[in-house]
Amino acid sequence: MKQRAKRLLNDLEQEIREHIELATQENMDRGMTPEDARYAALRKFGNVTRVKEDAREVWSRLWLEQLGQDVRFALRQLRKSPAFTVVVMLTLAVGIGATTAIFSFADLLLDHPVALRHLDRLVSVDETSADGQQALLSPANFRDIQVEMGSLQNLASYQEWTASLLSANGAQESNGVRVDQDFFTTIEVEPLFGRLFFSEEYALSKDHVVILGYAFWQREFAGDRGVIGKTLRLDGQSYSIVGVMPADFQFPPGGTQLWIPLALDNAGGERVHGTLSAVGLLKPGMSLQQSRAELSTVWSSLQQRFPAANQAWQLSVVRLRDYLVDEDSRQFAALFLCVAGFVLLIACVNVTNLQLARAASREREVSVRMALGAGRTRLVRQLLTESVVLAAIGGVAGLLLAIWGVAVMRANLPAQVREICDVSGMQVNLRAFVFTVFAATASGLLSGTIPALFASNLNLRDSLEAAGTRIVGGSQRLRRAFVVSEVTLSVVLLIGAGLMVKGFASLANRQTFMHPDTLFTFHLSLSPNHYANSQQREIFYTRLLERLRSVPAVTEASAVSGLPYSFYENDQKVVSDQSEGSRLGDLPTVMQESISEDLLPRASASAAGRPFLRSEGRSNCCRSGHCERKHGSPILARQRSARAPSKASRERFTK
Amino acid sequence: MSTREEKERVDLLQGTLDLLILRTLLLGPTHGHAIAKAIEFRSDEVLQVEQGSLYPALHRLIKRGWISVEEGTSKNNRRAKFYRLTAKGRKQLAAETSKWEKFAGAIARILRPTEERE
Numbered sequence: 019m020k021q022r023a024k025r026l027l028n029d030l031e032q033e034i035r036e037h038i039e040l041a042t043q044e045n046m047d048r049g050m051t052p053e054d055a056r057y058a059a060l061r062k063f064g065n066v067t068r069v070k071e072d073a074r075e076v077w078s079r080l081w082l083e084q085l086g087q088d089v090r091f092a093l094r095q096l097r098k099s100p101a102f103t104v105v106v107m108l109t110l111a112v113g114i115g116a117t118t119a120i121f122s123f124a125d126l127l128l129d130h131p132v133a134l135r136h137l138d139r140l141v142s143v144d145e146t147s148a149d150g151q152q153a154l155l156s157p158a159n160f161r162d163i164q165v166e167m168g169s170l171q172n173l174a175s176y177q178e179w180t181a182s183l184l185s186a187n188g189a190q191e192s193n194g195v196r197v198d199q200d201f202f203t204t205i206e207v208e209p210l211f212g213r214l215f216f217s218e219e220y221a222l223s224k225d226h227v228v229i230l231g232y233a234f235w236q237r238e239f240a241g242d243r244g245v246i247g248k249t250l251r252l253d254g255q256s257y258s259i260v261g262v263m264p265a266d267f268q269f270p271p272g273g274t275q276l277w278i279p280l281a282l283d284n285a286g287g288e289r290v291h292g293t294l295s296a297v298g299l300l301k302p303g304m305s306l307q308q309s310r311a312e313l314s315t316v317w318s319s320l321q322q323r324f325p326a327a328n329q330a331w332q333l334s335v336v337r338l339r340d341y342l343v344d345e346d347s348r349q350f351a352a353l354f355l356c357v358a359g360f361v362l363l364i365a366c367v368n369v370t371n372l373q374l375a376r377a378a379s380r381e382r383e384v385s386v387r388m389a390l391g392a393g394r395t396r397l398v399r400q401l402l403t404e405s406v407v408l409a410a411i412g413g414v415a416g417l418l419l420a421i422w423g424v425a426v427m428r429a430n431l432p433a434q435v436r437e438i439c440d441v442s443g444m445q446v447n448l449r450a451f452v453f454t455v456f457a458a459t460a461s462g463l464l465s466g467t468i469p470a471l472f473a474s475n476l477n478l479r480d481s482l483e484a485a486g487t488r489i490v491g492g493s494q495r496l497r498r499a500f501v502v503s504e505v506t507l508s509v510v511l512l513i514g515a516g517l518m519v520k521g522f523a524s525l526a527n528r529q530t531f532m533h534p535d536t537l538f539t540f541h542l543s544l545s546p547n548h549y550a551n552s553q554q555r556e557i558f559y560t561r562l563l564e565r566l567r568s569v570p571a572v573t574e575a576s577a578v579s580g581l582p583y584s585f586y587e588n589d590q591k592v593v594s595d596q597s598e599g600s601r602l603g604d605l606p607t608v609m610q611e612s613i614s615e616d617l618l619p620r621a622s623a624s625a626a627g628r629p630f631l632r633s634e635g636r637s638n639c640c641r642s643g644h645c646e647r648k649h650g651s652p653i654l655a656r657q658r659s660a661r662a663p664s665k666a667s668r669e670r671f672t673k
Numbered sequence: 674m675s676t677r678e679e680k681e682r683v684d685l686l687q688g689t690l691d692l693l694i695l696r697t698l699l700l701g702p703t704h705g706h707a708i709a710k711a712i713e714f715r716s717d718e719v720l721q722v723e724q725g726s727l728y729p730a731l732h733r734l735i736k737r738g739w740i741s742v743e744e745g746t747s748k749n750n751r752r753a754k755f756y757r758l759t760a761k762g763r764k765q766l767a768a769e770t771s772k773w774e775k776f777a778g779a780i781a782r783i784l785r786p787t788e789e790r791e
Contacts, residue, residue: 026732026742033705033754037724040706064725072729076736 110412115419212261405466413458
């Protein structure tokens with residue numbers, strides 16, 4: 019086939035020559051002069067070049083050949099005007115780079131917030147109250163679900179945990195998690211080296227073993243492989259190191275670096291108070307809906323058997339991915355992607371404008387090529403190829419920019435983002451690459467179409483006769499339109515960004531409110547081994563606050579359950595007489611934070627009323643269990659001046 | 674502007690040109706120039722084929738397997754390519770012809786009453 023096509027095309031020239039000679043001969047037989055005869059024959063035949071090209075096109079792989087030609091030609095053209103090329107390339111690189119970097123972030127957030135093998139099949143199971151409050155599973159409920167479930171291959175429980183690590187550098191707070199026997203099989207992870215826990219180690223007396231996270235291992239042991247068997251002092255107790263996890267393993271997200279066995283021996287019968295997070299692995303082929311249906315049956319029977327503990331709660335089964343990344347974060351990612359899209363759009367409009375300017379100066383070139391027999395579609399295709407080639411170059415530069423941007427984000431994203439996803443897993447992956455290719459092609463076509471249509475729509479004779487200096491009225495109008503749309507887009511973006519910055523600034527600088535410039539904060543967690551009950555904790559915090567207040571530079575100090583404008587854990591719905599009949603989601607939400615007595619009087623908001631009395635809020639923070647939770651309790655203290663805490667005062671605090 | 678008009682004419686002829694070539698070759702294998710002349714002659718010179726466009730059309734028909742090509746000698750002893758209708762091409766010609774007749778007939782029926790009224 020291919021061979022035949024080649025021979026046919028090779029012979030075509032000869033064939034055409036024969037044809038014209040025959041026609042010439044005939045014309046001469048009719049009495050024409052040789053010149054006239056030949057001219058008439060040629061005229062009747064038509065454009066030889068185009069005939070050859072059309073014939074070639076029949077053997078179709080042509081468009082690919084043409085593409086190759088066009089690309090080579092485009093590269094030659096671009097090399098001829100380096101300034102134009104570089105400007106366009108940089109413009110598109112910024113647009114494409116920004117979108118790709120943001121895409122990588124959105125991809126991380128929405129698709130793989132944690133690097134786990136079967137993330138698609140992992141679900142989170144917890145209890146939800148009618149008003150949308152989420153709660154941990156109680157151990158007894160967890161056990162029963164585990165026994166009766168049919169749709170899950172595995173169900174594992176874990177408990178986040180903060181330990182104070184005693185090392186050569188002093189005491190430091192470390193994030194860890196207690197995991198049950200099924201945890202590692204459920205999420206399917208193997209240690210980098212060392213081992214997982216033996217089943218007998220999930221018992222109270224033998225559970226002093228620990229698996230380290232890669233970062234922790236690097237930091238504390240400088241990557242020493244001889245770390246297995248060494249001991250770690252956590253909360254005043256010795257834990258023997260049995261394994262180290264791979265670098266990309268980070269679950270639950272939020273800086274977990276220590277995994278220890280969760281021994282449920284005594285607490286196993288507790289049904290009312292939830293203490294466990296649960297992660298399950300769907301059986302292959304099982305859908306989330308099927309699993310939900312099945313588990314809700316299981317839950318109904320648990321409600322009937324234990325109405326007191328379970329009646330007010332529903333079992334909620336959601337994909338782990340959706341559990342980690344909530345709706346707000348999704349919207350946040352979408353917003354960012356939109357903003358980046360705007361930047362890319364502006365870049366495209368810019369490039370369109372540049373190309374229009376260039377089209378005017380290329381008028382002669384284009385008209386010469388048309389005179390030589392290039393069809394309009396062919397010309398447009400060529401010009402578009404040029405534009406896409408440009409965009410591809412911009413795309414490559416953009417990709418590099420995105421890789422750099424992602425590295426910067428990886429290093430600098432705030433802790434709040436790290437809480438919900440494993441930022442170290444963010445990279446420009448295959449999906450992001452495909453996205454870049456798509457973005458580059460789209461912007462090439464987008465920015466090239468109008469200039470190409472414009473450039474190929476010429477009156478041949480006019481532009482051949484003119485010395486190429488003619489100004490085309492239509493193009494001027496078009497370009498003005500583009501400038502207008504460009505400015506519009508930029509203004510939209512600027513206003514959006516400005517509002518966001520202003521909103522944040524007014525939040526950060528509310529002088530009438532917290533006076534944040536003289537506030538500083540730290541948080542600490544108390545080892546349950548030394549501060550077993552709330553009374554002990556209360557005494558500790560009271561003493562700590564008293565001592566803090568006695569420091570000359572400090573005017574006031576207070577313990578809170580959560581810092582203002584940081585993550586909060588207690589959502590409460592406000593129900594009033596008017597709210598009857600309204601949907602739950604429409605009810606106003608307030609954040610509830612517990613504070614110790616000293617914060618309100620002086621730091622305080624202009625709220626009417628009086629501060630709490632000591633008798634009303636006896637260390638509510640400690641009683642509500644916050645101190646045992648992951649973050650310990652933040653302490654707020656106010657300095658006399660807006661200076662950063664001096665080294666001396668810092669040292670005094672650490673005592 | 675001139676380029677656009679040309680293009681439209683070629684487009685208009687494209688389908689029919691294939692049919693005309695097939696019909697011409699029904700009389701026996703022949704070479705390109707003869708096909709062009711035959712079309713012009715048989716249509717009483719009404720159809721002015723841009724002769725060059727014949728060749729891409731021939732290639733297209735070869736590709737579809739409706740005609741074949743062979744080396745031969747023309748009347749004045751020159752080597753030339755001879756195009757021959759294949760069996761498949763014959764079938765195609767029959768199909769296309771009846772389709773064309775239906776089409777032309779339909780158009781004619783639509784046009785006739787208007788003419789008569791005048």
